[in-house]
Amino acid sequence: MTQLRVGIVGVGVMGSDHAERVARKTSGARLVAVSDADHPRAEALARRLSGGSASSVRVVEDPLDLIAADDVDAVILASPGFAHAEQLFACLEHGKPVLCEKPLTMDAASALEVVEAEHKGGRQLIQVGFMRRFDPEYAALKQLLDSGELGRTLLLHNVHRNKSAPPTFRSEMIVRDSMVHEVDVARWLFGDEITRITVHTPKPTSLVGDGVRDPQLAVFELANGAMADVEVFVNFQVGYEVRCEAVAERGSATIGLGSGVFTRAGGQWGGAMPADFRVRFEQAYDLEVQRWVDATLRGEIDGPGAWDGYAAAAVCEAGLESLQTGKPADVALADRGKVLG
Template sequence: MTAQKTLGVAVIGTGRMGADHVRRLDEVIAGARVAAVVDIDAGRAKAVAERVDGCSAYTDAAAAMDDEGVDAVLIASPGPAHEAALLQALARDLPVLCEKPLTPDAASALRVVEAEARLGHRRVQVGFMRRYDPEYERLKTLLDEGAFGRTLMLHCVHRNAGTPPGFTSQMTINDSVVHEADAARWLLGQEITAVRVLRPTPSGRAPAGLDDPQLVLFETAGGALVDVEIFVNCGFGYQVRCEAVGEHGTARIGDAHGLCVNAAGRWGGEIAQDYVERFRDAYDREVRAWVDATRRGETTGPSAWDGYAAAAVCEAGVRAQATGERTPVGLAERPALYR
């Protein structure tokens, strides 16, 4: 891929996230175009494709990858479909941006890691968009510079206004806390070695059978501790916060210091209602960075190993939910490609 050529992207999955990425590539990101979309629902794929000039609709991911206009793949389908699409893309040596999770479990994620390692060079970037959020980037810089000495703890908050029908306690780990697992590994530069999950009496807003909220505790290889309050039916909006506690000071992000209104004897601001609104800029920056790197012939950002490590942490977290016990995280040996 040369910097002069427009990147033709096949977007796999045209649900909420996939459709938003189609819009982003078509309207926001320079240097790329949506060459194909894929969905098992042929009507939905066709409807999305018709809104983009020169875009073809497919129901089969492999067929879309073989489209002569496709240079790269963005995977936004449900997690269980990721492994097959990733392996098909790697078999064709196509660059991939894969929304989290890389795959739903550690064993399948490791298969993707091993396939990429056999290829001998990176092709997969995982969509952990928080790494592209300006506040997270600034916090990462402060910690890397040692501004507060060694980082001792991270205090994290992850709240959603509500959950869709069928949302389970396991999904609080696999769909939500997975972001804190990656963010903690990235911010600290350490692997997570063990997980505990504590559960207070459920909120009255929690659907029957859902443990909500929960407190998740990570131990890391460097001796830091990370606590995560996960509250997926808080009722008032979407909030993500992180406070780093160092030897000589602290730093906190996520307080949403935006527009503040004073009126009618009160002051206040607004709370984002979902992740698409809160991290809209981060998604733009993430996809722009992927497109730019791909056009240079590079693969940057969160790697397949990062996706695998997060999956392994989540597996341990789900076991810890079930047992109430401290649960070690088992990781395979890291291939040289990711060192």
């Protein structure tokens, strides 16, 4: 196989962005089909990416039919999280490699079932869309920490701020849909599992509805004794800001300090702040999808797998418990050796 025929399930903000990426920027891949509950949106996207006609990119009404289609070699899942479990099981059943946007599933139990089903099939097919691992700054930080140049990594400080979020974005979603990225970053940079999480909720911004706890401050405790914290603020108003500082025995390293050209003029200084995640992490998404395509053509995966999606789901589940109780919550994680041994 020299070209991967890709189908995309879910063409909202993230899915349509991926569709454009596969159709126009990714080598070795061709977008052949899309599916979305909003059929007019899917039709409009297919026409645009087909140059005005729907002959090149077809619209499939049922996402399970897209997954099963003979002319679809691999699938990108950008559908709502509640639909992922059924769609992932379908991908496994049909032997289709899949790049699944987070979350893997909506809870740890179903995520573990996905891990077990993939393992039973004898081949890794699932890659999870934790794209920060592909961002050049994060990749450089990982390389530096792994080199041992700074000694052992002891602490990790994270900031994750969005300009705004819709009124439907509730407190639980801040944990499951935003904080989950820092969960994966901490596991990846430390190379170990998170065993306990505490979610603190300071005085909320006045710009959210009743009951929404924004911002949130979480503390992760890892099995190796290291710790990480993250401030998540999804109605920051200024722009999209993501920073990470690693503190080690012989120094520290920080990424995400600026975007674009830093200027000094007219008695002011500063730089641009991106409006949303698609701008800040555009290169990471490009690299993620390209490497997924390249690896899939080799019969491999090249990124976070189903276990990483499950582990993140387990941490977020404990995070939701801590959010409700205000107390630390232990992470209930299955024994990896027994599951994948």
